Amino acid sequence: MQFLKAKKLVCAVVAAGALGLGAVLPSGQAQAQQQTYLMKISTPTVHDIPNVWIDGYAAMLEKDSGGRIKVQVFPASQLGSIPRQIEGTQFGSIQCVQIPPEFMVGLDARFQLLAAPGLVDSEIEGQRLVANPAVRKLMLGLGADKGLHGLSVWYATPNVLISRTPLHDVADFKGKKVRVFASPFQTVAFERLGITPVAMSLGDVLPALQQGAIDGSITGIGPIVKFHMIDAAKYVTEINQPSIFIIEEVNQKWYEALPKDLQQLVDSDAAKEDAAIAPMAGKMADEYLQEWKAAGGTLIKLSPAEHAKMMKILAGVGTEVSSKTPTLAVAYKIVSQAAKHAAASK
Template sequence: MTSTGRFRRQFLGIMGAAALTMTWVAPGLAADFTMKFSTPTINDLQHEWMKRYKEELEKRSGGRIEVQLYPASQLGPVNTVLEGMQLGTIEGTINPSEFYVGVDPRFQVPAVPGLFDSMEDARKKLNDPKARENLLNLGADKGIIGISLLVYGPQVIATRKDVKTLADLAGQRLRVLASETETGTITALGASAVPMPLNEVSAALQQGVIDGVSSVLDVFVSLRTNEVAPHLLRTELWYLNTIASVSKAWLDSLPEDLQKMVIETGKDLEQPMFERQLERDKANRETWAAKGGTSVELQGADEEKAQAAAAGVAKAFLDAHPEMKETYDLIKNGGSN
């Protein structure tokens, strides 16, 4: 055999061995588990949390878990996502606590008026170990496990027309979440409460189906609500808090070390996200004003009337639902020891 033939044979042998090696190791390059994570919002606290969670969990797991992000309801409305999580076809989601009311009615407790008086107070109470454990496990028997509790911000109302007093709210159709206390409080203020998925809100505002939205400023800025409803009424009668959760069926399918990473990563992000949200709230107010949005607070008798109405709704709700008492008391007394 000539030297050229020997070289050709050696070269083909080397290439063949390399191909076999590549075939052998390639499966190890792919993640062992995929985690599809959904949220109805985009470019806000929830979306930012998902991005940080993806980066941190993929790093901690050494790439064994791949986190895929689906903001802006790309996997469907919240109810569809929660059903998918219970079936194990969707692995994670992050939403305001009231969105989980269909899983367990007690998820609306964090939105009861008067429970918190500031973002710092909300963080302190929700970080209490007993309160935290209770909230994160409310949906466990329905196949949903909480992994992170985040303070979203105080409730405000964005409207199409300028609203400065309670009288201006009379008859206004305001989009709300699914909690009894929010619906009850908005109604007590003289407006009409209209439950509606977030992905339908912008069109509904543009078409005049609704006159305004009750939510948090972070959402309004990210969705550019000021372009349709530029007037902000800072009622701040309750605080919105958001919960990141995972499918129990999926979590149980993971090795023990990965289960621990999924849960611990969620908890470890809570404090840095809270600090980020405090800064974000200040920036949001500046952004809202810079883009032509107005902002007012209820004054004098109107403020007192609104506070009294919200307190009455909260009391009636708790009296009618004694099963909420344990969760309410744990949060109310959280961080006091």
């Protein structure tokens, strides 16, 4: 009799599983597998290299999660200025923010490490630098005590300088008021060039140029083209320093509330998209430069002598700034040594 009861119970469980009723799963596990998680991603750019990363990541993540993660993308600072996007991600109204890491310097001074001038001199060096395990571990771990989980960090493009008047050499920089990213590495660097640096979010650059509040701005060529900055300034000087890196940070509580398999997907798909964007970034930047010229913009390239003069002035900025804070000094040593290795690799 007991054997027959046991046999009936086994048959009932097997039948339930065959019918997809999930009877063999603990209720919490079954509920987690059925739940849908919303991931809002905020970024200041639009139709640019970072947006291509987001689009690829969103499509991959929704597919790989079987629709359990739904991604909503908010470009062009739709959810607020860069500081508001960072705060929103910290406190959970936004699940993910995508920005240059130096804008998070207020949370931890080490977020600015990749903004040091002279750190890398080419696209391939930049890609090698953030592929370095020590650098990647350092950068992605910085927000852990600030409510953030580091998702991804990758090389995007060199900086250029858009200006209302032509800047052909280092002497032309003197006396200009220029928007920079929020980082002492950048403010100290541009002060050395005789520039008055003004930290400003991307969304504020065009009106500031139009109103004459600033004479120019450093940024990637993508935002210059996609935000139609030619309406306010017609000159772009290729200074190529410092390079622009991009970091993605997600809200830590949101991440930790995900089932383990989705946590793994969120991380692994980001790494896959980093690899996918690498060969595209340089090509897209070149296309934007051509768009700029086609729209009537002027492209200025510093002569080798003027570029060498600029780099001589900027030499040692990273060491100077980082030496003021012990933790920053230690971290800068890790990154600068990795950069030297990246430059030496063949």
